[in-house]
Every structure is written in structure tokens, then in C-alpha cells.
Amino acid sequence: MDYNPREIEQKWKKYWEENEVYKVSNLSDRPKYYVLDMFPYPSGSGLHVGHPLGYIASDIFARYKRLTGFNVLHPMGYDSFGLPAEQYAIQTGIHPAISTEKNIQRYREQLENLGFSFDWSREVRTSDPSFYKWTQWIFMQLYQHYYDNDAGKALPVSQLAERFATKGNSGLNAVCDEDTPSLAAAEWNAMSEAQQQLFLLKYRLTFPEESYVNWCPALGTVLSNDEVKDGVSERGGFPVERKLMKQWSMRITAYADRLLFGLDEIDWPESLKEQQRNWIGRSQGASVRFALEENPATKIEVFTTRVDTIYGVTFMCLAPEHDLVEQITKPEQKEAVKQYIKWTASRSEVERMAEVKQVTGEFTGSYCINPFNGEKVPIYIADYVLAGYGTGAVMAVPSGDQRDWNFAKHFGLPIVPILDAQKNMDQAADDTKEGRYINSGIINGMVYEEAIPTLIKWLEERGLGKGKVQYRMRNAVFSRQRYWGEPVPAYWKDGVPYLIDESELPLLLPPVDKYLPTETGEPPLGRAENWKYKGKYEYELSTMPGWAGSSWYWYRYMDPGNTEAFAGPEAIQYWQAVDLYVGGSEHAVGHLLYSRFWNHFLYDLGLAPEREYAKKLINQGMIQGVIEFIHLEKSEGKQKRFVSADLLDQYPDTEWAMIPVHVDFVSEYGKDHSYLNRNGIDQFREWRPDFREATFITNAEGKLVTKSEVGKMSKRYFNVVNPDDVVARYGADCFRMYEMFLGPIEQAKPWDTQGIDGVSKFLRRFWGLFFNKQGAFEVSEEQPSKEELKVLHAAIKKVREDIERFNFNTCVSAFMIASNDLKKVNCNKKAILEQLVILIAPFAPHVAEELWHRLGNPGSVHRDAGYPEFNPEFLKQDAIKYPIAINGKTRATVDFPVDATKEELEKAALELEAVQKYIDGKTIRKVIVVPKRMINIVVG
């Protein structure tokens, strides 16, 4: 009987569903294990073969863990709020909930087609009110807490208010707005209710504030920093501008240190951790205040990581936007400074980045005083100083910093060396920390490690500065002027925000007539009719960003139906943290940083069991596609001409545009000589009517040779392979094994449809082991031979070890080897094959289930079997194959008894004819014998 995956797979999928084989209980005496896949956004275009790679790996691991005695949670759900559904709604008027539902169904079908062991009864969706109720609830907790540095955690704002009433904010060490003034108890008590509320906003972990944000006019919303790439929106690639707006913000900076140092505790890919470290951008240094020469009461504050270079300061640089610029500019410089500011303001981000090397700036005419040596320091403005970083002012040390050096050279400013190890000062700056200080007042003769504390102590004693830690990371903008997101559970009264009552959660997304801003420029929620809190107060009209729901969702899977909490304490206590998290590296600084932030916060409240929610994370690599291009002559107006790629050298001065072609039209696609034949060209013409009249210059064989590249699998390149098509032809088991077989899980690799034949053949051969020549199922009850047991246990050892290391590709090889070896000895013994069926079950769940039942077992192999145990006894050998090398080159391989001693081996090896041939007439200098490994004879 032939292996028929379609029939088998349908049958067992149905069986698993009907018998709830993958249902997971929170009550189990087995140890728990939590395997999580990154939350997918259910896009309208469905899955391509790259998407399931991580799901297959996590499914194999989950099934393996289950068979080795764990109670495994392996859920799936949808991050179903998001921009694409709303863009679609704007175009079509269809409510995003409806299109999202449709997309989810399609996603679910595609996922089910692949035989995953998800417990679908735990499916969650962020756009479901029973889910976003708890997103809103967590938001409310953030609003009601502030970060206390002394306690090292979040504490209730109610405690803060009590403290203000008795002590004001003196002695309080809490994270707050930069501009928070000191406050006496009397002042607090004299405040109105509204004033008090506004003051508390300076401390709350989420709060509305006026700030410059990334405004994307095309999307009609603000974006967070991680949603902007190279000055355009990540979604859609639209221009983004800076705009001053009132926005809800998350005080993630309060957790900067914990987010940074927490990385050391988790087993995540190094590159991903590095990206987060980069994003957080912690720099340790000092802030120093330079008094103005003519007005010593006014100080310019700078932040530096190299306070040890302070005696090398020869000028000061302010950002053109700096507050003091206007005040300090002398009349003679006014016009030039004005022009410079105007010029910098006119330049776009892109221009500024492109002209990094060009030195520009302007002298203000004023001076400030270096607090250490009292020297006059000229003050310049320059756009290499960023207004948004630090204080917007830089103490320039041209001897130690290349940008300062360039600036000094350009304006003829002095360059003062400060370390005796600095070299070639006339060529470039030298940022060394080696050597001893010179020209440096109180630190002369010291080394770096001594200088820093000496200087900071000096500054702090005089109140002229202090040691300081600075972060690149900003607070995260949390509102979006969009419809399809969680409503913020807050309303406004006289310009002051208040939370709605907890009993009123969830605050439902109201219906609107259109998904566009109102005529007055308010977000779409402004269109909702009679949508007022208690009938009179305006609700917050912006919604939450895409990352809100995904910042805590893994808890919901633990207890999806809970109406009293986002997840019950017993459920959380049982499941604890995620043991294995699988997903793409594109979420490195978005989801994976925000979710850590929320988890730290929930931990502070005693609601999360561990600081870090994902112990181990692996990134699956991208599956790439072949992109096929044809060469179009670049010419204005003329007849459009495509030229075969092998004829290009006949057109030496021509420039070519590369036009992607649908890979289905290309013959022998993916190969060097891939081409369009007549038929392919006609298909292309049909498909791209704008090229219907074009000329196609083919080679002598009538082929239009294409250019093949390996790249992204994407709609844009018309090279998307749909897993449904692969499954229809080869079966889900084959698809799963092939994706694993392609290579290491974390590596990018190209999809090659031809290669799948190898796995398909293997599955048929494996199936064939259970059938006799007449095609009937037949296994033998005979005792297995030593050789057969060896094959089995070699496979068990390899597969078990490699799964533990997430090396799924080599597991597939191991199955192939075992199957080939058993075929050679025509083994059909039940004792061997049954073990192999269980061993392969995590990889090829359907065929394993079929064979498990055919072998006469009840229930399900995925629930009722135990994973095969490795027994080293069966791998013991009587003889070992020794490679025998002469001078490191293998010249023979010979079997020797396993218990042969070093001396015996040496003697036997030297007597071998094959060895004699090489050592004849030469001196044996040394013989290296490594028992059970190899023998090397050194001759000279």
C-alpha cells in the first residue's frame, strides 16, 4: 500500500480534534514546560513558507517535551489590532473587526493544515474585548504607579500623594519629568485638585505630555521611534515629520537599568541582546556646569563620558536649537547666527545624515568659564550637536574627539593634548585612555581610573556638577490617532486626565461612520456619537499602539477565560515564565523590549512570577526566495526592449532596469541559465499589459535568459511559495521535515522546491519498512538483532541530543540514516520500528500516528507513548575502526579489538603491510596512539 499523506493527515487531524489530544490542563503532577511562538498579526495575504519555520520548530520541541514527561503549554493566538486592517477599512468601509475575523480564519486554516499541537481552546485575540479589558486594566495600573528609585520598584501614586501632603517632594528619589520643581508640603496642600493631578502626572508611569513626536501624515498618526526606519514609517514607507503634540507616554526610562542588566540573566541570541543594549544606550559620565563669562549666574550644562578630558576643552558647542543661543549671541554675530539656524532648520534628516563629514558652525561671540582652570572658552553653535541628546551642549575636546578635532581645525581653534600617550595630534584626534595626564591641573600625573573619581568629587563638593548616567532611550509614545486599537480608559475634565472606574472595563471601541480623522483633525474616535464618559466628559480619543496587547499576552494563554484577572494567580504560579520563545529577530527592540518592560512592572506589583518572562529565545532565520529579473533597456520614450541576459555584452553602453518576473513563468527557475521561453514571454506580456508592445531580444535558442538572485520572499518579487500548495502535493509531514532539513533554524536559507523530493522519498521508504512485497502491512515479532538495535539506538541518541540543542536539521538526517540502514538489512521487526515511530512523531506527527495505530496501539502516539530511551549498551562494539595515519595523513583503516591496549595497537599497526609500505627505510620518530580514536605514526 502506497504512502498517501492526504488521506492519513485528514484522518488524524480530525481524530486529534475530536479526542482533544492537545488539550492542556493547568492541573497536572507533571513538570510544566511553556513553549511560545511570537504572536502573529493575521495579515490578509496569509502565510508563505517562511512563516511556519519557527512554528514547526517550536511544535517539534513541544511534542518532544510532552513525550518526555512534561505538561506542555503550546498556545497560539493573534495580535489582531493593527494598521493594515484599518487601512483596508478606510479604502472599503468594511469594519476592521470583519476583515480581521476573515483573515484569522484563513490563518487558522493554514496553521491547522500543518499539524501543529496547539491547544486551540486557549486561542486569544488582542482585539477581543475580553482580552483588551486586561490591556486597559494594566494601563490603569501603570497610571496609578510611579517608580521609586530607593525602593527599586514601582509604588502606588496614592502613597506619593500622601507623602507630598506631609513632606513635599524633598528627599524623594523617584523617576519623574526633567522639569519637576521641588515642592513643599504647604505648596501641595494649597493646590487645587486639578493642580495636584497635573503635578502627579510628572511621576506616573503613563502620562499625557506635550512633546515632539514622529508624525506620519499619510497614516494620520504618530509613531514610536522603533516604528520609524531611516526617516520613513516602517509600515508603508511614508515620510515622517517632527511635530509637537499632546501624547500619552510610557515612562520606560524608569526601567532602563533593569532592562539593560536583565539581559545578562536570559539566554537570548547575542545579537538581539546587543540591539537592546544599543537601544537603551546607557552611558556613564558626569554633568558639568560652565558659567557664562558675563553672567556667571547662568550656566551651560554639559554631559560628558570623558570628564577626564576637561582640561582639554578649547571651545563649547551648543545645538542650534539650544535655549541660551538667543541670549548669548552678540550683536555682531546676530545675523550670521540667524542665517545658520535658518539653514540648519531647512535641512532634512536625510540631508544632515548625508553630509556628516562637512564641518559647519557659527561663533556666538560669547564665552563661558571652565570651572576647573577658570579659562575662557568660546561658545559656538553647530549642528553636529543634537538638541535631543543630553543637554544639547558639548564641551569640545579636540585632542580626544574626532568631531571636535575637525571643528577646531576648520575654525582654527587650539588643540591641547591632555595625556602623554596621545600621538599624532596634528593628524587626528586620539581618544586613548592610556598614559598619564598633562596640562590637566588637579589630575596631572594620574591615570584614567584615578582621574575620574577625583574630578567628580571636586565637582560635587563645589556643586558644579555630578556623576551621572544617561540613556539614549526615550520614553515611549503610547497613543495612536487611529481607530483599530484599544481605547485608552481615560477621560478629560478641564484639561486634566482621569481614569474611568475599573468596574466599567472594558471600555468598548465605539462604532464610527468613517475610519478617518474628524474635520477638526481629531482621531477617528472623535466621530463616535454620544461617546462621553458619564454622558458629559470627553474620552481620550487616541487608541493604544500595536505593542500594547503583545506586551503581556503570554499570561492570557495560561488562563484565557478568566473574568476576574488577566490570569489567575494559580495559573500563573503553575506556568511561571516562558521556557522557550521562538520568533523573528525583527522584534528585537519593539515587542521584545516593551514586553520586558511591562513584565518588570507586573513583577513589581507581585502579579508576575519572574522578572524576565522568557528564559530562552531563539530567532528563526528567514526563508529566502529566488527572485527572477529580466533586463529592460533604460531609455526615454523609445520602444521598450528586453534583452536576454547572455547578450548584454553586445550592448556595452546601455543601462538596464531590472524588472522582476513572476517565477511561475520562468523555465528552470533558480538556476544560472534560467530563462523565459516563448510561452513564458507571452505569459509575461499577458501579466504586464504595460509591456505588451515591448520587444524581446532572445538568444539563438529563442530564450530570454533571466537573472536569478536569492532574496526576500515577497509579493513584490512574485516569488511567494504558499505552504498549502506544498502540503497538497507532498503532505504536511514532508513539509515540516523539509523545512527543518534545510539547515540550522536560526540561519537564513533559500527555499528550493526541488530539494523536497529527498524528504518525500525518505518518508515513502520509511513507510515501506512496514509493508511486505505484496504491499500489505506486515511487521515481525522476532527479536531484533544486535545490528538492528545499534541502528535504533544510534538514532535515539542523535535525535534526543540534537532536539535538546535545537539542531532539528541533523535529526532529519538521523532518521534518513536509520531508515536506510534498516532497509539494507530488510528489518521489519516491531521492536525496532515501533520505537522509531515514536522517535519521529514530533517531526512527522500524522504518519507516526497512522503507523502507531497500525502497530496495534490505542489512543494517540502523541499523548500515550513515552519517548524512546537511549541505552548505550547497544552501541558497544567488539572492534573499532582505527584510522592509521603516517605523518598526519590517513593511509589505512583497520579494525582492532575494542579493549586493545596502547602497546598492542602500536605493535599491530606497525606490522601492517599498508603501513610498512610508507615507513620502509625511514626512521620511526614517534607513534601516537589514542585508544578508541586513531593511530598516527611519525616518520622522518
Place this chain on the structure above:
RNA sequence: GCGGGUGUGGCGGAAUUGGUAGACGCGCUAGACUUAGGAUCUAGUGCCGCAAGGCGUGGGGGUUCGAGUCCCUCCACCCGCACCA
């Protein structure tokens, strides 16, 4: 520029502790079976060479009896960050 990663046959990749480099699969070559082959089976397949033999893990150097693996140095590619003080 800084940080992280990767370089092994025609291709995807294997080699877990320094011990037979190229497992497994694709592709290719030859043969068998067949009305047919994009089916199946058998054999071969790192490169050069008729062979003996030589050469081979990005390049160069080193340690070692022995290096894909360890050390130094250079190169290429990918990813991230980037006037960040």
C-alpha cells in the same frame, strides 16, 4: 566608524571535547526496469591527474604528532547602531 554574526564541493548543509573533512539530501554522470518518465532501483560524484600521487574548510602566518575546530593577522559578505558627547 562602532558592535554582533557568517565564510566548508555545483547547491542546502554535517563534523558535539583538537583525532578518517564533506554525514544526510539536492543536482549531476552511468546503468537497470519501462510504451513513457519530472517514477523507481543500482553504482559513482571535493579538486587536479591516465595513474602513482598531490592539493583542499575565505587569504597569510603560528601552536601541535595531528587544526574546519586553538592563537595572530588580513579579506569578503550579512545584520544592527551611527555626528550619542
